[in-house]
Amino acid sequence: MVKISITVDGERHEDEVEPRLLLVHYLRERLGKVGTVVGCDTSNCGACTVHLDGNSVKACSVLAVQADGGDVTTIEGLANGEWHPVQAAFKECHGLQCGYCTPGMIMAAVDLLANNPAPSEDEIREGLEGNLCRCTGYQNIVKAVQLAAEGGAR
Amino acid sequence: MTDTAERVTRESSVGRPLRRKEDARLVTGRTSWTDNLSAPGMLHMAILRSPMAHARITRVDVSAALAQPGVVAAFSGADLADKLGSMPCVWPVTDDIVMPAHPPLAHEEVRYVGDAVAVVIAGDRYQAADALEAIEIDYEPLPPVLDMEAALAEGSPLVHADAGTNACYTWKLATGDFEQVRAKADRVMKRRYVNQRLIPMPMEPRAVLAAPTGPDGELTLWSSTQIPHIVRVLLALTTGIPENKLRIVAPDVGGGFGSKLQFYPEEVIATVVAAKIGRPVKWVESRSENAQATHHGRDQIQNLEIAATNEGKILGLKVDLLADMGAYLMIITPGTPLLGAFMFNGIYKMEAYDFTCTGVFTTKMSTDAYRGAGRPEATFAIERLMDDLAAELGVDPLELRRQNWIEANEFPYSTVGGMTYDSGNYEAATARATELFGYDALRAEQQRRRDAKDPVQLGIGISTFTEMCGLAPSRVLSSLKYVAGGWEHATIRVLPTGVVEVVTGTSPHGQGHVTAWSQIAADALGVDPDDITVIYGDTAQAPYGMDTYGSRSLVVGGMAVLQAAERVVEKAKLVAGHMLEADPADLEFRDGAFTVKGAPGSAKTIQEVAFEAFTAHDLPDGVEPTLHASSTMDPQTFSFPHGTHLCAVEVDTETGMTKIRSYVCVDDIGNVINPMIVEGQVHGGLAQGIAQALWEEAVYDDAGNLVTGSLVDYLVPSAADLPSFTTDRTVTPSTTNPLGVKGVGEAGTIASTPAVVNAVVDALRPFGVTDVQMPCTPERVWRAIHGDGSGGDRAAEGSIAWAGDRTESTAGGRTEGDETGARP
Ligand code: FES
Ligand code: FES
Numbered sequence: 003m004v005k006i007s008i009t010v011d012g013e014r015h016e017d018e019v020e021p022r023l024l025l026v027h028y029l030r031e032r033l034g035k036v037g038t039v040v041g042c043d044t045s046n047c048g049a050c051t052v053h054l055d056g057n058s059v060k061a062c063s064v065l066a067v068q069a070d071g072g073d074v075t076t077i078e079g080l081a082n083g084e085w086h087p088v089q090a091a092f093k094e095c096h097g098l099q100c101g102y103c104t105p106g107m108i109m110a111a112v113d114l115l116a117n118n119p120a121p122s123e124d125e126i127r128e129g130l131e132g133n134l135c136r137c138t139g140y141q142n143i144v145k146a147v148q149l150a151a152e153g154g155a156r
Numbered sequence: 157m158t159d160t161a162e163r164v165t166r167e168s169s170v171g172r173p174l175r176r177k178e179d180a181r182l183v184t185g186r187t188s189w190t191d192n193l194s195a196p197g198m199l200h201m202a203i204l205r206s207p208m209a210h211a212r213i214t215r216v217d218v219s220a221a222l223a224q225p226g227v228v229a230a231f232s233g234a235d236l237a238d239k240l241g242s243m244p245c246v247w248p249v250t251d252d253i254v255m256p257a258h259p260p261l262a263h264e265e266v267r268y269v270g271d272a273v274a275v276v277i278a279g280d281r282y283q284a285a286d287a288l289e290a291i292e293i294d295y296e297p298l299p300p301v302l303d304m305e306a307a308l309a310e311g312s313p314l315v316h317a318d319a320g321t322n323a324c325y326t327w328k329l330a331t332g333d334f335e336q337v338r339a340k341a342d343r344v345m346k347r348r349y350v351n352q353r354l355i356p357m358p359m360e361p362r363a364v365l366a367a368p369t370g371p372d373g374e375l376t377l378w379s380s381t382q383i384p385h386i387v388r389v390l391l392a393l394t395t396g397i398p399e400n401k402l403r404i405v406a407p408d409v410g411g412g413f414g415s416k417l418q419f420y421p422e423e424v425i426a427t428v429v430a431a432k433i434g435r436p437v438k439w440v441e442s443r444s445e446n447a448q449a450t451h452h453g454r455d456q457i458q459n460l461e462i463a464a465t466n467e468g469k470i471l472g473l474k475v476d477l478l479a480d481m482g483a484y485l486m487i488i489t490p491g492t493p494l495l496g497a498f499m500f501n502g503i504y505k506m507e508a509y510d511f512t513c514t515g516v517f518t519t520k521m522s523t524d525a526y527r528g529a530g531r532p533e534a535t536f537a538i539e540r541l542m543d544d545l546a547a548e549l550g551v552d553p554l555e556l557r558r559q560n561w562i563e564a565n566e567f568p569y570s571t572v573g574g575m576t577y578d579s580g581n582y583e584a585a586t587a588r589a590t591e592l593f594g595y596d597a598l599r600a601e602q603q604r605r606r607d608a609k610d611p612v613q614l615g616i617g618i619s620t621f622t623e624m625c626g627l628a629p630s631r632v633l634s635s636l637k638y639v640a641g642g643w644e645h646a647t648i649r650v651l652p653t654g655v656v657e658v659v660t661g662t663s664p665h666g667q668g669h670v671t672a673w674s675q676i677a678a679d680a681l682g683v684d685p686d687d688i689t690v691i692y693g694d695t696a697q698a699p700y701g702m703d704t705y706g707s708r709s710l711v712v713g714g715m716a717v718l719q720a721a722e723r724v725v726e727k728a729k730l731v732a733g734h735m736l737e738a739d740p741a742d743l744e745f746r747d748g749a750f751t752v753k754g755a756p757g758s759a760k761t762i763q764e765v766a767f768e769a770f771t772a773h774d775l776p777d778g779v780e781p782t783l784h785a786s787s788t789m790d791p792q793t794f795s796f797p798h799g800t801h802l803c804a805v806e807v808d809t810e811t812g813m814t815k816i817r818s819y820v821c822v823d824d825i826g827n828v829i830n831p832m833i834v835e836g837q838v839h840g841g842l843a844q845g846i847a848q849a850l851w852e853e854a855v856y857d858d859a860g861n862l863v864t865g866s867l868v869d870y871l872v873p874s875a876a877d878l879p880s881f882t883t884d885r886t887v888t889p890s891t892t893n894p895l896g897v898k899g900v901g902e903a904g905t906i907a908s909t910p911a912v913v914n915a916v917v918d919a920l921r922p923f924g925v926t927d928v929q930m931p932c933t934p935e936r937v938w939r940a941i942h943g944d945g946s947g948g949d950r951a952a953e954g955s956i957a958w959a960g961d962r963t964e965s966t967a968g969g970r971t972e973g974d975e976t977g978a979r980p
Contacts, residue, residue, distance in 0.1 A: 020282070022282070023282075027281075030191075030192075031280070035185075036185075036187070036189070036191075036192035037184070037185020037186065037187060038185065039187075039189060039191070039360070039410075040191070041359045041360065041361070041443065042443035042866070042867050043442045043443045043444055043866065044443065044866045044867055044868050046866070046867035046868060047359060047443070047867055049359060076185065077183075077184065077185035078184065078185040078186075080184075081184055085183070085184070089183040089184065090183075092179070092183050093175055093176065093179040093180070093183055094175065096175075096176065096832050096833070096835075096836045098179060098182055098183065099411070099666035099667070099668070099836055099837075099840060100358070100359070100360065100408075100409065100410045100411040100665055100666030101178070101179070101182030101183070101187065101408070101410070101666070102189070102358075102359040102360040102410025102411060103359045104182050104183055105185050108183060123880070126875070127874075127875040127876045127878075128875075128876045130874070130875045130876075131874045131875060131876040132874070133874070133875075134359065134867065134872050134874060135359065135875075136357060136358055136359045136411050136413070136840070136843075136844075136872065137359075137411055137666050137836075137840045138836060138839055138840050138843075139839030139840045139841075139842055139843035139878060139881070139904075140839075140843070140874075140875040140878055141839045141878075141880050141881060142835075142836060142839065143875065144875065144880070
């Protein structure tokens, strides 16, 4: 067991964990942060995407111990009083259907816009390549990211 | 916060792009996926799966697993055999169908890689997974059965030895005399198309949580399923637990596409184990398990003959299918290809139709419904044939279609497939699509690039599809030997405070029923959609239902909502009449209020009536308290959406790479409730249909291992792979239901696959290519150009997954010449 200290959605947690525990399982099963989900076992789907120290990471590909000392934001901590513009844009543009990919997709999109505030359609499509959605065909996800980039759906 | 832009008026919620009520919790992570749930004392189950495609189990010893940390119980198939029963198939399509036993946990033989053989129950999922490795199990290998044609040959090894054959059934349908039209036809074009095996891959893998809840065997099962109501019936029948002690909940479900239209072994195993050890048990599928052990779709070899005159008039069609069942018959495995049996003729008029389907057992995962279920296969066949026939005749493929399709003034039209198409206007949809696409300009560009021998060739593909929606009239299901009905239920309650509950038997998992049903009920009751709550997916709260699949929810379930709302209004009218001291026959209901005709000053809102009905202090004679009504709607017939899809691809003839340049579709799905949701359904459907054409294929190697067992090898497209689509609609209301709706969930998937493949083949026609087997990978395209005009000799050659000596299960792809042409 290893002692870790992680800030998640603004709250600090001290825990003892097995070294092999994945960050996503730590979030879901130890902290009850079940808004972040798991969609694969090969780091392909991006459903588990969260921000670690401001950058998007696939939480199934990070060990909890690697996040020691880090600052994690999940979909549950993204809204700050009111929804993040990307969350609002996903609803406005119908960028989700079943919603399973949505937490990861939104976290990836927020990171994408942080790095490139005015992306082209191709840049959005390539930027979200690591996040799979089986429902939407991506068109409305792309629209949502464009809308958020233009100043949002508020 | 964001939906104010579309704030609707009372009169017309239907038809507006109302933003979804579902989204608030989904975009903020306040979700209740099955894997998010836990129950006090909950344990985790892990499943040991067969690494062999076919083998006899000679020994299983779970004792070492029991000694592992955290392990509470471990069972082999034999340990639980008497409790688990056999998994049911509810669609025995013929009287002499072979229906083998299907133990949820194999105990004598395993018949596909991924077949469950033992389970471990432990304190957490890591402990359970670790302990699986301690289970000792010995197998005696048996020969795998992988190729449908070989499986039917004399002397083939058998999947089910006691059945004596690998043929599951043969089902026939014939209208007119195909032999006669064949004899009189100028040409008979033969083709052999392969509709490859696909893996549905919803983003949420399956999960179940079974929790004993009472002293008398009561049990609640949460499951990531499309069909909680059907699961309840089948779980009772399979386990012997009385149905009235079982509650099934489908909480948030992360997509299904047919793959969760199933009753799965894990649902039975978790239930039986939880009941046995008296503690809640959760099982969560990994993505690899999902690929191996959640049902697959498609997988047909289609031998086709189309008879026509030299002038391009189609006379008849002969369809001879081999349909891979996989190892076992799951709930509608045998019936799935037959959902296409009535649709191979597509939108075309002809005299004769001859259909035969033979189901074949192989040592692979079972097939069953995957988005479209039978209809994509049928549409693929006829739309590919139309393009190929046009090429043979030297006419424009759109012209050939025009010449043969049912004209707008001919509806309702009884087809050679035995269906009556309610309504449609193929001319209008096609005119709009060609305009949006710039058809003539693209054809001109194509000619220029052909003449210039441009290394990147332009291809144009067409698909003018129709499909059958609204499963289903119960009497039709009965005639097809399906054991259940096709009705749907809704109850509407106007509560004392005036807000409304809609209880639906549909079970949405991304389709937006909460929003759409609110819109329907809002208009019918004259209330604000935000004052409506929709209750679904829990047999304790929504006790009657037939669930969600086959583009049925709106056509059947939405109609039940409308009918229940109308009944609420009827009842409310009696109460309002009494309150207004008027004859109910003199009342008018508009904008949520009853008024006496000609006396506009008097009014009672439906909310006031609801309160009156609740207090019941002064109700008219014979009227019962409370304001609610139900409807159980059994549709009289199907509805037939249609559309014209046009695809332009650029094919690099040097690398074989295909890129979609533009995709235009104009769908006619009748009236729409929420155009935003409809468009989303079309987009998602297109993505899946295009993926079949270009990327996805479940490949087994010659030992029966699934080599596309993860998202690394099974190519679900990303945003970067797909273009933006141009979508539009024409509206020809359905004549079979008062809403005039037709269903949209599967349209995009059904239509798009042949449009894309037609485009790829069209690009390559100057090279003498007449077919490229799906998925049209760069290697297959390259081989088609540089090889012998086919897409490669054996199926998996050039597939995205190289698998050494490959399975021949979807062998084919070689197309035959015309009647006289010798097979290469
Ligand atoms: S769960 Fe699929 S990438 Fe993390
Ligand atoms: S919305 Fe269902 S997977 Fe993206």
